[in-house]
Amino acid sequence: MADQVLKPIEGLIAETRKLIQPYIFKRLEARRPRQAGKKIARTITVTSGKGGVGKTSIVANLAISLGQAGRRVIILDADLGLANIDVVFGIRPKRNLTDVINGAHTLDEILIQCPCGVQIIAGGSGISELAHLPPEQTKRLFEQLRFLEDKADYLLIDTGAGINQTVISFCLAADQIVVVTTPEPTALADAYGIIKVISQTRPASQISVLVNRAESKGEADFIQERLEKVAKEFLKFQIQKLGYLPDDQNMYLAVRQQTPLVLFSPMSPAAVSLRKIVSEAFNESVTIGSVPAESEPDGIEGFLGRLSRFFRKAETPL
Numbered sequence: 001m002a003d004q005v006l007k008p009i010e011g012l013i014a015e016t017r018k019l020i021q022p023y024i025f026k027r028l029e030a031r032r033p034r035q036a037g038k039k040i041a042r043t044i045t046v047t048s049g050k051g052g053v054g055k056t057s058i059v060a061n062l063a064i065s066l067g068q069a070g071r072r073v074i075i076l077d078a079d080l081g082l083a084n085i086d087v088v089f090g091i092r093p094k095r096n097l098t099d100v101i102n103g104a105h106t107l108d109e110i111l112i113q114c115p116c117g118v119q120i121i122a123g124g125s126g127i128s129e130l131a132h133l134p135p136e137q138t139k140r141l142f143e144q145l146r147f148l149e150d151k152a153d154y155l156l157i158d159t160g161a162g163i164n165q166t167v168i169s170f171c172l173a174a175d176q177i178v179v180v181t182t183p184e185p186t187a188l189a190d191a192y193g194i195i196k197v198i199s200q201t202r203p204a205s206q207i208s209v210l211v212n213r214a215e216s217k218g219e220a221d222f223i224q225e226r227l228e229k230v231a232k233e234f235l236k237f238q239i240q241k242l243g244y245l246p247d248d249q250n251m252y253l254a255v256r257q258q259t260p261l262v263l264f265s266p267m268s269p270a271a272v273s274l275r276k277i278v279s280e281a282f283n284e285s286v287t288i289g290s291v292p293a294e295s296e297p298d299g300i301e302g303f304l305g306r307l308s309r310f311f312r313k314a315e316t317p318l
Helices: 003-032 053-070 095-100 135-146 166-174 186-202 218-237 250-255 271-282 299-313
Strands: 040-046 073-077 117-122 156-159 176-181 209-216 239-245
Touching: 003 135, 040 166, 040 299, 053 073, 053 156, 053 271, 073 095, 095 135, 117 250, 156 209, 166 186, 166 218, 176 186, 186 209, 218 239, 239 271, 250 271
Parallel strands: 040 156, 040 176, 073 117, 073 156, 176 209, 209 239
Antiparallel strands: none
C-alpha cells in the first residue's frame, strides 16, 4: 500500500516546495537566537495508518496526563480536513486554524483553555492539503507556529489518519512519532505502511508504536514484536514500544460523554495504562522515560526547520 502513495506524495512535495521555500529560508536566517538555558518544547506527532483506532482520544488523554504532571501542553489538531480534537473535550471553538491561515486572528487568540492547563489549537475543517495553501497563507501559518516555543513543554500534533503529504510532513518534522494501531489486521497493515514511508524518507526518525484496544498484554506484546520484526527485516529500521491500552468499556463511555478518560474514570484499566505510558515513556511524574542524550528534542524551531528541509529535498528519491 505504501508503494502506491510514494510517487503521488513526491509530486505533492515538489509543488509545496516551490510555495514554501522562499519564505522558509528567509525566516530561518532571520530567527532570533535561543536564550541560554531555555527549555526546548518537545514535539510529538501522533498518527495512524487507519482511521477509527482511537488516535484522537489518546492524544487528548496523553495531554491531560502530562498536564497533571505539571507540564504545559498544547495540542495542534493537524487533521486539516476533518478536525475533531475539540469534540473529545466537549467544546465548540469559535475560532480555529482557518482564522490564523486567513489572517483574521493569531494563534494566541484561538488557543482554547482546557482542564489541567492543556490548550488546544482547533483544526480548520475544510482546509485541504498544506501543499495546496497559497504562499501568503503558508507564510502566516509557519510564522505563527514558531512562537509556540515558549508557551509549551510539549506540542502534541494530532494528524489525520492515512498516508498523505500533510500527515507525512508533520510526522517527519516532529521529535518523536507515535503510531497508533489496534490488533485488527487492516490496522496493522496500514500502521506498517506509514512506518515504511516515514523510515524511507527520514531514516533518523524516532517511531514508537502504541497498541490500543488489546485484549491482554500478551496480545499487545505479540503485535509490537511482529511489527518490530518486519520493520527490522524488510526496512532495516528499528521501532520502539510505547506501550498498550486494554480494551476498556470506559473509553467508549468517556468518548460519548465528551470527556477525556483520565478525568471521566481515572482508575479504569485504560486510564491506569495511560499514566504508566506517561511515566515510563516520557519520564514525567503522574511521568513520560527520559530523553536520551543523543536525541535531545529540537523544539518548535527544529520542527519547522525539518518541515522546510523535507520540502527542500523533494527531488531526492523516497
